[in-house]
Amino acid sequence: MSAHANILGTGTALPGPAIDNVTLSQRFGANAQWIDLFVGTKTRHFAVDIETGARTSTLSALAASAASAAMADADVDAGEIDFIVLGTATPDHLMPTSVNLVADALGIDQVPTYQLQSGCAGAIAALDVAMSRLSPESPTGLVIGADVCVKHLRLDRDANSKMSPAELVNYVLFGDGAGAVVVSYDDAGARMRLSHVINRFTGRGRAPGQQIEWFGIADRDSDMMALNEDYKAIEALVPDMAAEVVAELLRTTGWDRDSIDYLMPPQLSGRMTDKIVRQLNVASAKDISVVASTGNNGNALPFLQLDELAGLIGPGERAVLAAIESSKWIKGGFVVEGLS
Incomplete structure:
Protein backbone atom coordinates (compact mmCIF):
# COMPACT_ATOMS: atom_id res chain seq x y z
CA MET A 1 0.00 0.00 0.00
CA SER A 2 1.27 3.43 -0.94
CA ALA A 3 1.14 6.31 1.54
CA HIS A 4 0.47 8.69 -1.34
CA ALA A 5 -0.51 8.85 -4.99
CA ASN A 6 1.49 10.77 -7.57
CA ILE A 7 -0.80 12.40 -10.14
CA LEU A 8 0.47 12.08 -13.70
CA GLY A 9 -2.50 13.57 -15.54
CA THR A 10 -6.02 14.91 -15.17
CA GLY A 11 -9.07 15.05 -17.44
CA THR A 12 -12.70 16.16 -17.40
CA ALA A 13 -15.86 15.77 -19.47
CA LEU A 14 -19.06 17.86 -19.36
CA PRO A 15 -22.04 16.99 -21.58
CA GLY A 16 -23.62 19.41 -24.02
CA PRO A 17 -23.75 23.20 -23.82
CA ALA A 18 -23.92 25.03 -20.50
CA ILE A 19 -27.50 25.71 -19.37
CA ASP A 20 -27.89 29.12 -17.76
CA ASN A 21 -30.45 30.19 -15.17
CA VAL A 22 -32.67 32.02 -17.66
CA THR A 23 -32.98 28.89 -19.79
CA LEU A 24 -33.65 26.81 -16.68
CA SER A 25 -36.32 29.21 -15.44
CA GLN A 26 -38.09 29.24 -18.80
CA ARG A 27 -38.12 25.43 -18.93
CA PHE A 28 -38.94 24.55 -15.32
CA GLY A 29 -40.44 27.65 -13.76
CA ALA A 30 -37.74 28.43 -11.18
CA ASN A 31 -37.09 32.17 -10.91
CA ALA A 32 -33.72 33.04 -12.48
CA GLN A 33 -33.04 35.90 -10.04
CA TRP A 34 -33.81 33.62 -7.10
CA ILE A 35 -31.34 31.06 -8.43
CA ASP A 36 -28.65 33.72 -8.79
CA LEU A 37 -29.24 35.21 -5.36
CA PHE A 38 -30.00 32.22 -3.13
CA VAL A 39 -28.27 29.32 -4.91
CA GLY A 40 -25.43 31.10 -6.70
CA THR A 41 -24.99 28.47 -9.41
CA LYS A 42 -24.84 30.18 -12.81
CA THR A 43 -24.74 27.26 -15.27
CA ARG A 44 -24.82 23.47 -15.33
CA HIS A 45 -24.57 20.67 -17.92
CA PHE A 46 -27.15 17.93 -18.49
CA ALA A 47 -26.67 14.64 -20.32
CA VAL A 48 -30.05 15.14 -21.99
CA ASP A 49 -31.58 17.68 -24.32
CA ILE A 50 -33.82 19.58 -21.90
CA GLU A 51 -36.24 20.54 -24.67
CA THR A 52 -36.87 17.03 -25.97
CA GLY A 53 -35.73 14.86 -23.04
CA ALA A 54 -33.56 12.82 -25.42
CA ARG A 55 -30.43 11.39 -23.84
CA THR A 56 -27.23 12.89 -25.25
CA SER A 57 -24.67 11.03 -23.15
CA THR A 58 -24.33 8.17 -20.68
CA LEU A 59 -22.41 7.96 -17.43
CA SER A 60 -20.04 5.46 -19.01
CA ALA A 61 -19.39 7.68 -22.03
CA LEU A 62 -18.64 10.71 -19.88
CA ALA A 63 -16.36 8.69 -17.60
CA ALA A 64 -14.51 7.21 -20.58
CA SER A 65 -14.07 10.66 -22.13
CA ALA A 66 -12.63 12.12 -18.91
CA ALA A 67 -10.40 9.07 -18.45
CA SER A 68 -9.13 9.26 -22.02
CA ALA A 69 -8.25 12.94 -21.49
CA ALA A 70 -6.39 12.11 -18.27
CA MET A 71 -4.46 9.30 -19.97
CA ALA A 72 -3.49 11.61 -22.84
CA ASP A 73 -2.42 14.26 -20.34
CA ALA A 74 -0.27 11.67 -18.55
CA ASP A 75 1.06 10.21 -21.83
CA VAL A 76 -0.11 6.77 -20.70
CA ASP A 77 -1.77 4.19 -22.94
CA ALA A 78 -4.31 1.48 -22.13
CA GLY A 79 -1.66 -1.21 -21.75
CA GLU A 80 0.00 0.71 -18.92
CA ILE A 81 -3.10 0.91 -16.69
CA ASP A 82 -2.91 -1.64 -13.86
CA PHE A 83 -6.34 -1.02 -12.29
CA ILE A 84 -9.40 1.24 -12.53
CA VAL A 85 -11.55 2.69 -9.73
CA LEU A 86 -14.83 4.51 -10.43
CA GLY A 87 -16.88 6.43 -7.87
CA THR A 88 -20.48 7.18 -8.84
CA ALA A 89 -23.98 7.45 -7.38
CA THR A 90 -25.66 7.14 -10.79
CA PRO A 91 -24.34 4.15 -12.78
CA ASP A 92 -25.90 3.39 -16.14
CA HIS A 93 -27.14 0.00 -14.91
CA LEU A 94 -27.23 -2.10 -11.78
CA MET A 95 -25.42 -4.66 -13.96
CA PRO A 96 -23.08 -4.56 -15.79
CA THR A 97 -21.06 -2.15 -13.71
CA SER A 98 -20.24 1.09 -15.45
CA VAL A 99 -16.54 0.79 -14.62
CA ASN A 100 -16.30 -2.27 -16.88
CA LEU A 101 -18.10 -0.47 -19.70
CA VAL A 102 -15.51 2.30 -19.31
CA ALA A 103 -12.64 -0.20 -19.36
CA ASP A 104 -14.01 -1.74 -22.55
CA ALA A 105 -14.40 1.67 -24.20
CA LEU A 106 -10.78 2.51 -23.35
CA GLY A 107 -9.41 -0.80 -24.60
CA ILE A 108 -8.31 -1.88 -21.12
CA ASP A 109 -8.54 -5.58 -20.24
CA GLN A 110 -7.29 -8.12 -17.72
CA VAL A 111 -6.97 -5.64 -14.83
CA PRO A 112 -8.80 -5.27 -11.49
CA THR A 113 -11.76 -2.89 -11.64
CA TYR A 114 -13.69 -1.35 -8.75
CA GLN A 115 -16.94 0.59 -8.67
CA LEU A 116 -17.89 2.46 -5.49
CA GLN A 117 -21.54 3.42 -4.99
CA SER A 118 -21.53 6.74 -3.17
CA GLY A 119 -22.25 10.45 -3.50
CA CYS A 120 -19.67 13.23 -3.51
CA ALA A 121 -17.39 11.43 -1.06
CA GLY A 122 -17.18 8.46 -3.41
CA ALA A 123 -14.47 10.37 -5.26
CA ILE A 124 -12.40 10.42 -2.07
CA ALA A 125 -13.08 6.74 -1.41
CA ALA A 126 -11.99 5.96 -4.99
CA LEU A 127 -8.68 7.73 -4.44
CA ASP A 128 -8.30 5.93 -1.11
CA VAL A 129 -8.78 2.57 -2.83
CA ALA A 130 -6.31 3.58 -5.54
CA MET A 131 -3.64 4.40 -2.96
CA SER A 132 -4.13 0.94 -1.42
CA ARG A 133 -3.58 -0.65 -4.85
CA LEU A 134 -0.45 1.25 -5.87
CA SER A 135 2.78 -0.75 -5.52
CA PRO A 136 5.95 -1.48 -7.49
CA GLU A 137 4.07 -4.43 -9.05
CA SER A 138 0.95 -2.29 -9.79
CA PRO A 139 2.39 1.18 -10.38
CA THR A 140 -0.24 2.95 -12.49
CA GLY A 141 -3.95 3.38 -11.88
CA LEU A 142 -6.90 5.22 -13.36
CA VAL A 143 -9.34 6.85 -10.92
CA ILE A 144 -12.65 8.33 -12.11
CA GLY A 145 -15.54 10.20 -10.54
CA ALA A 146 -18.73 10.70 -12.55
CA ASP A 147 -22.44 11.33 -12.12
CA VAL A 148 -25.48 11.85 -14.33
CA CYS A 149 -27.93 13.40 -11.88
CA VAL A 150 -30.47 14.39 -14.53
CA LYS A 151 -31.65 10.77 -14.79
CA HIS A 152 -33.55 11.40 -11.53
CA LEU A 153 -35.28 14.58 -12.76
CA ARG A 154 -38.64 14.73 -14.56
CA LEU A 155 -38.46 16.56 -17.87
CA ASP A 156 -42.07 16.45 -19.07
CA ARG A 157 -43.52 19.83 -19.96
CA ASP A 158 -45.96 20.05 -17.06
CA ALA A 159 -43.57 18.59 -14.49
CA ASN A 160 -42.95 21.92 -12.73
CA SER A 161 -46.65 22.32 -11.98
CA LYS A 162 -46.55 19.08 -9.96
CA MET A 163 -43.35 19.78 -8.05
CA SER A 164 -42.93 20.95 -4.49
CA PRO A 165 -40.18 23.53 -3.86
CA ALA A 166 -38.09 20.75 -2.29
CA GLU A 167 -38.17 18.86 -5.59
CA LEU A 168 -37.75 21.87 -7.87
CA VAL A 169 -34.53 22.91 -6.13
CA ASN A 170 -32.84 19.76 -7.46
CA TYR A 171 -33.11 21.10 -11.03
CA VAL A 172 -31.25 24.19 -9.87
CA LEU A 173 -28.52 22.48 -7.86
CA PHE A 174 -27.42 19.53 -9.93
CA GLY A 175 -25.54 18.91 -13.15
CA ASP A 176 -23.78 16.05 -14.92
CA GLY A 177 -20.12 15.42 -15.60
CA ALA A 178 -17.01 13.32 -15.10
CA GLY A 179 -13.40 13.77 -14.05
CA ALA A 180 -10.39 11.47 -13.85
CA VAL A 181 -6.77 11.24 -12.78
CA VAL A 182 -3.94 8.88 -13.64
CA VAL A 183 -2.05 8.01 -10.46
CA SER A 184 1.37 6.44 -10.08
CA TYR A 185 3.48 4.78 -7.41
CA ASP A 186 6.52 6.57 -8.86
CA ASP A 187 6.91 10.33 -9.03
CA ALA A 188 8.65 10.47 -12.43
CA GLY A 189 6.68 12.90 -14.57
CA ALA A 190 4.20 13.69 -11.80
CA ARG A 191 2.87 17.22 -11.25
Missing part, protein backbone atom coordinates in the same frame (compact mmCIF):
# COMPACT_ATOMS: atom_id res chain seq x y z
CA MET A 192 1.21 16.69 -7.89
CA ARG A 193 1.32 14.32 -4.93
CA LEU A 194 -1.88 13.46 -3.07
CA SER A 195 -1.75 12.10 0.48
CA HIS A 196 -3.34 12.00 3.96
CA VAL A 197 -6.77 10.90 2.71
CA ILE A 198 -9.71 11.18 5.11
CA ASN A 199 -12.66 8.92 4.25
CA ARG A 200 -14.92 8.52 7.26
CA PHE A 201 -18.56 7.74 7.96
CA THR A 202 -19.85 10.15 10.58
CA GLY A 203 -23.64 9.74 10.41
CA ARG A 204 -24.45 7.44 13.30
CA GLY A 205 -27.89 8.36 14.62
CA ARG A 206 -28.27 11.18 12.09
CA ALA A 207 -31.05 11.23 9.50
CA PRO A 208 -29.93 11.23 5.85
CA GLY A 209 -29.59 14.64 4.26
CA GLN A 210 -30.15 13.22 0.78
CA GLN A 211 -31.94 10.13 -0.47
CA ILE A 212 -32.01 8.83 -4.05
CA GLU A 213 -34.35 5.96 -4.96
CA TRP A 214 -33.94 3.02 -7.34
CA PHE A 215 -37.08 2.29 -9.34
CA GLY A 216 -37.67 -1.18 -10.75
CA ILE A 217 -40.42 -2.43 -13.01
CA ALA A 218 -42.68 -3.11 -10.01
CA ASP A 219 -42.62 0.46 -8.71
CA ARG A 220 -41.72 2.69 -11.65
CA ASP A 221 -45.22 4.20 -11.62
CA SER A 222 -44.86 5.18 -7.97
CA ASP A 223 -45.34 8.85 -7.09
CA MET A 224 -42.37 8.64 -4.73
CA MET A 225 -39.79 11.39 -5.26
CA ALA A 226 -36.67 9.96 -6.88
CA LEU A 227 -34.40 12.51 -5.23
CA ASN A 228 -35.07 14.06 -1.85
CA GLU A 229 -32.80 16.75 -0.41
CA ASP A 230 -32.89 18.15 3.14
CA TYR A 231 -31.18 21.36 2.12
CA LYS A 232 -31.67 23.00 5.52
CA ALA A 233 -29.79 20.19 7.27
CA ILE A 234 -27.06 20.33 4.63
CA GLU A 235 -26.73 24.09 5.01
CA ALA A 236 -26.49 23.74 8.77
CA LEU A 237 -24.07 20.81 9.01
CA VAL A 238 -21.71 20.89 6.03
CA PRO A 239 -19.71 24.04 6.91
CA ASP A 240 -18.80 22.68 10.36
CA MET A 241 -17.97 19.25 8.95
CA ALA A 242 -15.74 20.83 6.29
CA ALA A 243 -13.96 22.85 8.99
CA GLU A 244 -13.36 19.62 10.93
CA VAL A 245 -11.80 17.98 7.86
CA VAL A 246 -9.46 20.90 7.18
CA ALA A 247 -8.43 21.13 10.85
CA GLU A 248 -7.68 17.38 10.96
CA LEU A 249 -5.65 17.51 7.76
CA LEU A 250 -3.59 20.40 9.11
CA ARG A 251 -2.96 18.56 12.38
CA THR A 252 -1.99 15.37 10.55
CA THR A 253 0.40 17.07 8.13
CA GLY A 254 1.73 19.61 10.62
CA TRP A 255 1.05 22.31 8.07
CA ASP A 256 0.41 25.84 9.27
CA ARG A 257 -2.90 27.32 8.10
CA ASP A 258 -1.09 30.28 6.53
CA SER A 259 1.08 27.93 4.43
CA ILE A 260 -1.88 26.69 2.37
CA ASP A 261 -1.78 28.04 -1.18
CA TYR A 262 -5.00 26.53 -2.55
CA LEU A 263 -8.27 25.53 -0.92
CA MET A 264 -10.71 23.14 -2.62
CA PRO A 265 -13.92 23.40 -0.58
CA PRO A 266 -17.03 21.18 -0.74
CA GLN A 267 -18.99 21.93 -3.91
CA LEU A 268 -22.70 22.09 -3.06
CA SER A 269 -23.80 25.26 -4.82
CA GLY A 270 -22.23 28.62 -5.57
CA ARG A 271 -23.74 30.27 -2.49
CA MET A 272 -23.02 27.42 -0.08
CA THR A 273 -19.45 27.14 -1.30
CA ASP A 274 -18.85 30.84 -0.63
CA LYS A 275 -20.28 30.40 2.88
CA ILE A 276 -18.05 27.41 3.57
CA VAL A 277 -14.93 29.20 2.31
CA ARG A 278 -15.59 32.09 4.70
CA GLN A 279 -16.02 29.70 7.62
CA LEU A 280 -12.86 27.75 6.79
CA ASN A 281 -10.91 30.99 7.13
CA VAL A 282 -7.82 30.02 5.14
CA ALA A 283 -7.12 33.58 4.09
CA SER A 284 -3.82 32.84 2.37
CA ALA A 285 -5.35 30.29 -0.02
CA LYS A 286 -6.82 30.73 -3.48
CA ASP A 287 -10.26 29.14 -3.70
CA ILE A 288 -10.52 26.39 -6.35
CA SER A 289 -14.27 26.14 -6.96
CA VAL A 290 -16.10 25.01 -10.09
CA VAL A 291 -19.66 24.36 -8.93
CA ALA A 292 -21.03 27.76 -9.97
CA SER A 293 -20.35 26.90 -13.61
CA THR A 294 -20.81 23.10 -13.62
CA GLY A 295 -23.58 22.55 -11.09
CA ASN A 296 -23.25 19.90 -8.40
CA ASN A 297 -22.18 16.88 -10.44
CA GLY A 298 -21.36 14.74 -7.42
CA ASN A 299 -18.36 12.46 -7.75
CA ALA A 300 -16.97 14.46 -10.65
CA LEU A 301 -16.39 17.59 -8.57
CA PRO A 302 -13.15 16.75 -6.68
CA PHE A 303 -11.64 15.63 -9.98
CA LEU A 304 -12.77 18.84 -11.71
CA GLN A 305 -11.10 20.77 -8.88
CA LEU A 306 -7.90 18.72 -9.25
CA ASP A 307 -7.92 19.39 -12.99
CA GLU A 308 -8.08 23.13 -12.37
CA LEU A 309 -5.47 22.91 -9.63
CA ALA A 310 -3.08 21.08 -11.99
CA GLY A 311 -2.81 24.19 -14.15
CA LEU A 312 -2.05 26.44 -11.18
CA ILE A 313 0.00 24.65 -8.52
CA GLY A 314 3.75 25.14 -8.52
CA PRO A 315 6.59 23.12 -7.01
CA GLY A 316 6.34 23.06 -3.22
CA GLU A 317 2.90 24.68 -3.14
CA ARG A 318 0.20 23.16 -0.93
CA ALA A 319 -3.50 22.50 -1.42
CA VAL A 320 -6.25 21.08 0.81
CA LEU A 321 -9.52 19.52 -0.37
CA ALA A 322 -12.61 18.79 1.73
CA ALA A 323 -15.68 16.93 0.45
CA ILE A 324 -18.80 16.21 2.49
CA GLU A 325 -21.46 13.69 1.49
CA SER A 326 -24.85 14.40 3.03
CA SER A 327 -26.62 11.13 2.11
CA LYS A 328 -25.67 9.51 5.41
CA TRP A 329 -22.94 12.01 6.32
CA ILE A 330 -19.42 11.15 5.22
CA LYS A 331 -16.38 13.36 5.76
CA GLY A 332 -13.67 13.25 3.12
CA GLY A 333 -10.53 15.13 2.20
CA PHE A 334 -6.88 15.02 1.28
CA VAL A 335 -3.83 17.23 0.77
CA VAL A 336 -1.88 17.89 -2.41
CA GLU A 337 1.67 19.13 -2.91
CA GLY A 338 3.05 20.52 -6.16
CA LEU A 339 6.05 18.68 -7.64
CA SER A 340 8.71 19.96 -10.00
